[in-house]
Amino acid sequence: MSDRPIIASGLAAFIAIATLPFWYNAFANRLGRLDLAHADGKQCVAPVEVMRRSHMNLLHEWRDLRVRDGVRTQAGPGGRIYDISLNRTCVDQCHHNKAEFCDRCHTYVGLKGPDCWSCHEAKQPLTAIAERKAQ
């Protein structure tokens, strides 16, 4: 009968460790809602809900159209013609800032990929481009 405290504390420790993830989640900071800057209030190539859910599909589609089929432009809603370009259209023309838009949300949802930016480069500050053109 003298083992009772040892058994009880062992059991308590086991239950505490086994349920740790639940406790951790119960007391961890909530992430809250992420507010991303919208693209100047202008309309995107597709409605916001579509882009939120499947922007990656659109990017894949654009990539294949541009590289494999040689299609350079696509008409958006309202007949506006968009240049099929990650850099010129998505980043430069609409969302302006890769770090503030793409990266922030991808970090928020804990996404490790995608590796677009290991080759493509977000537009540099305008001065650097002007310098290169002057050369």
Add this chain to the structure above:
Amino acid sequence: MRISRNGFLRFLAAPILMLARKRATAAHGKRWVMVIDNRKCMQDEGCTKCIQACHIAHNVPSIPDARREVKWIWKERFRRLFGAEAVPVMAENRLSLALCNHCENPPCTRVCPTGATWKRADGIVMMDEHRCIGCRYCMAACPYGARSFNFVDPRPYIANRSADYPARSKGVVEKCTFCEERISAGRLPRCVEACPSGALVFGDWNDPKSEVRKLLESRYAIRRHPELGTGPSVFYVI
């Protein structure tokens, strides 16, 4: 009016002939070729203006280690480029220009397991680095050494990275694309534009009035290793 047997048969065959002719003309889209005027190009052996312009425009890294170098357009000894075509003492030791030949029958596209490289209808042998898995079969298949593999991350070796054209990452193969991005915008390839002596001429093979056709009709031209049956689209007038 009497009609001969021959005339009657021709009359019957006329629609078929017309259809065949129409199909033949429809198949003739554009076919891009390049003609290098080697008399002009080899004049100044030290000139690398086209190479520099191309490599800056396409973010091609300058890797000092020759085993790992990446090149889209380069200069090499005439003898090494043309083999048996090079006559001893004439031009064999002089430097001549080389780039992807955009073959009519490209061996590189046949061996690619992922379809990352393929031949377009206009003759350009394209490269899709998104799909490249870096197996380097295409490099083994290309008899012209026109393809380079990124053994290391190329970005530290790109001096002024242009945001207008993507770079590549470690583990993919890359090569000249005949400036497909410029052609589709109605411009000439960057090397052609950069050549100070007008030695590079680019145009449509299927257009009999094009500058490339005129040059090939008036001067004798050679191609790199035509005996291999690849049908290079880069011609050298000598």
